[in-house]
Amino acid sequence: MDKKKALLIILDGLGDRAIRELGFKTPLQFAETPHLDKIARMSMVGLMDPIAPGIRAGSDTSHLNLLGYDPYKVYTGRGPFEAAGLDMDIAPGDVAFRCNFATVDENLVVLDRRAGRIKEGTHELVSAINGIKIEDVEIFVKEGVEHRAALVLRGSGLSPYVSDVDPHDTVLKIHEAKPLKPEAEKTARILNEFVKRAYEILKEHPVNKEREKKGLKPANILLPRGAGMAPHLENFVKKYNMKAACVVGTPLIRGICKLAGIHPIDFPGATGSYDTDMKGKIREAIKALARQDYDFVLVNIKATDIAGHDMLPRKKVEVIERIDEAMGYLLEILPEDIVVVITADHSTPCSVGDHSGDAVPIMIYAEDSRAEGSEFNEVACAKGSLRIRGSDLMQMILNATNRADKFGA
Incomplete structure (x- = not known):
């Protein structure tokens, strides 16, 4: 045949x-x-x-x-596929997340999970938060299509068993990542600290200040979800x-x-x-x-x-x-x-x-x-x-x- x-x-x-x-x-x-x-x-x-x-x-x-x-x-989770699709390097032991650039108010209540479907400026925003190190964990970020991005944590003792920071809806405050298993306590702690630091940087970033002047929604936070290790x-x-x-x-x-x-x-x-x-x-x-x-x-x-x-x-x-x-x-x-x-x-x-x-x-x-x-x-x-x-x-x-x-x- x-x-x-x-x-x-x-x-x-x-x-x-x-x-x-x-x-x-x-x-x-x-x-x-x-x-x-x-x-x-x-x-x-x-x-x-x-x-x-x-x-x-x-x-x-x-x-x-x-x-x-x-x-x-x-x-094991969506994150590793998103990161691999953006040609990010994923090593054994890394934990990856799928993320959205989103808009929150001063109380971290989500106003728009997609930051008005932002199409421009995400590369500059990513550059401002990529490479942050918390404790012994290196943190890498890369922009995807429109509001999407991927996040990779690299360090010792990491686990994918953490809950999402993304509340998956608007008019809700962002969630605090929780360890779903005892071994994920460190990962949750690092992730929450990163989200906090990234918010402080992004809310003052010139790209977002310019968006606000134009009446556009600022991409002032990154919301991780879908933690996983590459299968x-x-x-x-x-x-x-x-x-x-x-x-x-x-x-x-x-x-x-x-x-x-x-x-x-x-x-x-x-x-x-x-x-x-x-x-x-x-x-x-x-x-x-x-x-x-x-x-x-x-x-x-x-x-x-x-x-x-x-x-x-x-x-x-x-x-x-x-x-x-x-x-x-x-x-x-x-x-x-x-x-x-x-x-x-x-x-x-x-x-x-x-x-x-x-x-x-x-x-x-x-x-x-x-x-x-x-x-x-x-x-x-x-x-x-x-x-x-x-x-x-x-x-x-x-x-x-x-x-x-x-x-x-």
């Missing part, structure tokens, strides 16, 4: 629920998606639970599961005998891929925001597959998730229609020997503003697929033959690409 290559397109947070202002349709149902629907008519379709029915998956745990790594065994992930190439790459814009997903041995393909338009170059991501993925370099490429498009978190159904519709244009471009340049899987890592309903445990639509296209779909949305795909969990996906891809091992005689 001739082995095929695979393109896995993950539309982050795509799944949704019925919305009144959209006539009780999901944004995916409401959007005009002729190209996604065309692919569905050539594909096997169905629904997928990224982890298991009703489980509210994070983007980290879901991507791990979709790539065949059991998150219940390998996941050991079996190398993807050895695990599946496929040379793999990814085209992603979010450091979190880039970090997961890096730790799994999946090579990041970077280009300027591959952002993790609304303005990401969707066609560019498809172009770079197909170029990688068309060469002899790679057998598997993962593409992540984040914008659908952002619209869900922002609770903007019309914006989500707009993003989906832009994705559909990119899928039209995919159909124009797609080689015959490539299997295409289009799905989501979780649902982010606009009515909720956060991840939910709702199943997501999935379609698997190959030239010899059992074509059964009609449209690509949550309701239409529910009529298809697929009803799988995220942990099943890689085996489905191996089968569709004629790479699956035979079980039995």
